[in-house]
Amino acid sequence: MVEQQKRNPAHRSIARELGVAIVSGRYPPGAILPGELDLAESRNVSRSVVREALRMLAAKGLIDSRPKTGTRVRARADWNMLDPDLLAWMFEGEPPLGFVDSLFQLRIIVEPAAAELAARSRTTRHIARLGHALEVMEEKGLSSPEGQAADQQFHNLILEATGNDLLISLSGSIGAAVRSTTLFKHRKAKQLRDSIPLHRDLFAAITDGDPAAARAATITLILQAQEDTESSLLA
Amino acid sequence: MVEQQKRNPAHRSIARELGVAIVSGRYPPGAILPGELDLAESRNVSRSVVREALRMLAAKGLIDSRPKTGTRVRARADWNMLDPDLLAWMFEGEPPLGFVDSLFQLRIIVEPAAAELAARSRTTRHIARLGHALEVMEEKGLSSPEGQAADQQFHNLILEATGNDLLISLSGSIGAAVRSTTLFKHRKAKQLRDSIPLHRDLFAAITDGDPAAARAATITLILQAQEDTESSLLA
DNA sequence: TCCCGGCTTATAGTCAGACAAAAACAACAG
DNA sequence: CTGTTGTTTTTGTCTGACTATAAGCCGGGA
Secondary structure (H helix, E strand, O other): OOOOOOOOOHHHHHHHHHHHHHHOOOOOOOOEEOOHHHHHHHHOOOHHHHHHHHHHHHHOOOEEEEOOOEEEEOOHHHOOOOOHHHHHHHOOOOOOHHHHHHHHHHHHHHHHHHHHHHHHHOOHHHHHHHHHHHHHHHHHOOOOHHHHHHHHHHHHHHHHHOOOHHHHHHHHHHHHHHHHHHHHHHHHOOOOOOOHHHHHHHHHHHHHOOHHHHHHHHHHHHHHHHHHHHHHHHO | OOOOOOOOOHHHHHHHHHHHHHHOOOOOOOOEEOOHHHHHHHHOOOHHHHHHHHHHHHHOOOEEEEOOOEEEEOOHHHOOOOOHHHHHHHOOOOOOHHHHHHHHHHHHHHHHHHHHHHHHHOOHHHHHHHHHHHHHHHHHOOOOHHHHHHHHHHHHHHHHHOOOHHHHHHHHHHHHHHHHHHHHHHHHOOOOOOOHHHHHHHHHHHHHOOHHHHHHHHHHHHHHHHHHHHHHHHO
16 A cells, blocks of 8 residues: 655645745745746746646735735735644744744643543544554554654544544644654654653543543643754754 | 725635535535536636636645546545634534534633733733723724724734744634624624623733633633523524 | 826736646456 | 556646736826
């Protein structure tokens, strides 16, 4: 079963390129990007491709186009920071330290509360799938790609168990960002603490239907991840 | 100072129309929408306009296009539920009751935590602006457009005071959705309880730098809004 | 002097038609 | 039955033209 590699239409890569340029500050808020014709010529693509790329960025709140004025980068407050693409673009370059802090602050707000909800409304189906993900993590270890994928799925399953569509959507966004920070962790840190026992605690709390324990286990888990991540960013 | 009315390019309205059709279930996940040429002809626009609209929907995670297969509606889990446009489209028709519940569940998770943070890291500048918004609310009342705008801004300012970009972005999304539910409240409910005293409590807690009180006041505020909203939805 | 209305003009917005490329499906050969 | 090859449908890309919009200038009037 091979994972279908992502197709790559021109408008997608142009959007990515411009998106990275914007979030990395090369085109700061208020700046006006080159005209559609210039962009098309410099990238050797047609104007339609450029326009479709710009529409995508506009849909994410990054830019605003109007005749005569051109295409202007909108204020950061208007950006859809929780868009998975946008988060991924943020981590293309070096992630600003403050941004990593913001991410963990959001996780520490959302995920413990979600774990609490999950402990209340989980079904046996959820428990089974969580158990399976945990097993994979234990067998393959957290350094392996399979183990990391299982880790991702473990956390996604918890949010899914809450039955709240908005939280599930957050799951995808935060997950994408966490995937990126995990890269940094494993790139720089020599020795990471083993988080599998903590995952086991969390699993037990959810299985037992113990919201308070689920919240506590999640908080511990995130704080540990934060310490590991920050120490590797400073290295 | 007139509020600039929103420009309305064709690709935007087509995107809106298709977006509403998708979130309202007329094109359920897995369904394949009509070909670009059909869409263009039936809407009396050119194919480029349709394509740009589709790119916008794709950027929000709603659809996925590929040659030969056509354009397919993606699974709900892939949608960017926190996108302000998407939230607005959800409320175009009648908002599903479960969705309103999800929204309040998210608010009760995020906003009290944000108020706590705000009480810790607020600056005098924030306090001044919060105070001003509160004054406007008191003078104009919550039934007036100005009062409601001030209410919105009050809550946005709190999230802004946290200094967390991701939370600020959530502010825009949640705010857009709340604006829609507020419409329902005032449309159907005869008498709403006055929430201004609660806002005053919250303001005082943030000014005093009392995180626990800020959390408590916010919880009360949201619960009251939830009760009012749900009673008007049932009416 | 200052304000207002019309003019100019650069830029995004829209249109039309053509060809390229991907991929599902069918037909065919082994 | 299986692998391969061709066919065909649909999105993807290109080109070039025209339209609509709005910023900024310029001139006329209070």
